[in-house]
Amino acid sequence: MNHKVLKIFGVPVIFSDREGVCEEIFSKALSGEKFRIVTLNALMMNCAFEDRRFLEILKNAVCVNDSIGISLAALLLKGKWIPRFQGIELFENILKFCEKNGFSVFFYGASDNSNRGSVRKLAAKFPGLKIAGRLNGYAPNPVEKIAAAKPDFLFVALDLPNQEKWISENFGHLDCICMGIGGTLDVVSGKIKRVNFVFRRMGLEWFFRFLKEPYRFRRIANLPVFLFRVLKRIFLKSFCFGRILL
Ligand code: UDP
Numbered sequence: 176m177n178h179k180v181l182k183i184f185g186v187p188v189i190f191s192d193r194e195g196v197c198e199e200i201f202s203k204a205l206s207g208e209k210f211r212i213v214t215l216n217a218l219m220m221n222c223a224f225e226d227r228r229f230l231e232i233l234k235n236a237v238c239v240n241d242s243i244g245i246s247l248a249a250l251l252l253k254g255k256w257i258p259r260f261q262g263i264e265l266f267e268n269i270l271k272f273c274e275k276n277g278f279s280v281f282f283y284g285a286s287d288n289s290n291r292g293s294v295r296k297l298a299a300k301f302p303g304l305k306i307a308g309r310l311n312g313y314a315p316n317p318v319e320k321i322a323a324a325k326p327d328f329l330f331v332a333l334d335l336p337n338q339e340k341w342i343s344e345n346f347g348h349l350d351c352i353c354m355g356i357g358g359t360l361d362v363v364s365g366k367i368k369r370v371n372f373v374f375r376r377m378g379l380e381w382f383f384r385f386l387k388e389p390y391r392f393r394r395i396a397n398l399p400v401f402l403f404r405v406l407k408r409i410f411l412k413s414f415c416f417g418r419i420l421l
Contacts, residue, residue: 181255183248184408186223186233188215188240190249193260193268196239200265201272203237204327204352211236211342212354214262217244217401218394222336224404229336232343239265243378244398248405259378263359263369266330270301273328279305281324281351284312284332285360292364318345329353332360 180187189196203210213219213236223230240246240257249257273280282294290311298306307326310317312333321329329351331338338355346353361367374383385395 180238181249181253181257183245183252184220184223184404185230186215186220186238188238188245188249188257190255190257192258193264196260196265197268197272200237200239200269204272204278205276209346209350209352211346212265212352213238213339214241214260214265214355214357215239215245216242216335216397218335218397219339220245220248220401221397221404229340232339235343236339241265242398244401246378247402251405251409261375262356263362266354266356266359269328269354270297270304274301274304277305278327279307279325280328280330281307281321281326282309282330282332282360283317283321284310284330284338284356285358285364286313286366287311289361289364289366290332292366293360296363318348322349326351330356330359332356332358 179190181190182188189199191199200212213233215233215238219229219233223233239260239262240249241259241262243259246257246259249255270280272278282290282297284290285293290309294306294309298304308321308324310320314320329349331342331353333341333355335355335357338357342353342355358367362369368387370380370383374380381395381398384391
């Protein structure tokens, strides 16, 4: 079944709850389609504002809302609430699906320690999962190595927004479904502590990260910058509409 999408600044975001998002992704995978999954957040939206090519990358992907900022933007701009689906949770749901349906997976990205440690833990958690391979995010010639392993799903754990650019540039050479997972392997391996449940439920990971890593302020500032852009759009729209009525 095809789920509806809601366009936020031209970026189509799946407009559904978690079950609907999974259903959409799984049915595409089962039909043999190759596509890119983006777990969308305010940082990516800000990149799309500044770089039209990045906007095109987002427009051509299956975008899932991974940020309270996107939920608020949808509410303020379209009067609709898109629930969040945290990237790490979507990732685990996809692994469960791959295990059940015999799809092979490849994990690319993060330091070698983190990559190895996380893959070991995932193999224990999903014992039936077909692991086509793994590669740290600093290894040479990754595309050739991944293509040779012929996975059905590729998970890319690089930094933002380079990760989405990397996937978009190499998607044509990789005959598989690709998903950017950022720092997920660092969390799975235990290198980075997962954001506290209360902060997660409230959509306040950014605040938790700010408390733990205040030096990342510029990254964390993406949420207020994006919300400012949303409010500016609303103001401009109502101002222009008001002038037309006058
Ligand atoms: N990373 C990588 N290769 C690179 C740059 C980053 O594998 O060339 C990995 C890094 O080791 C980490 C993940 O990408 O596991 C996310 O990096 P970071 O935390 O810097 O990015 P952010 O979460 O801020 O986007």
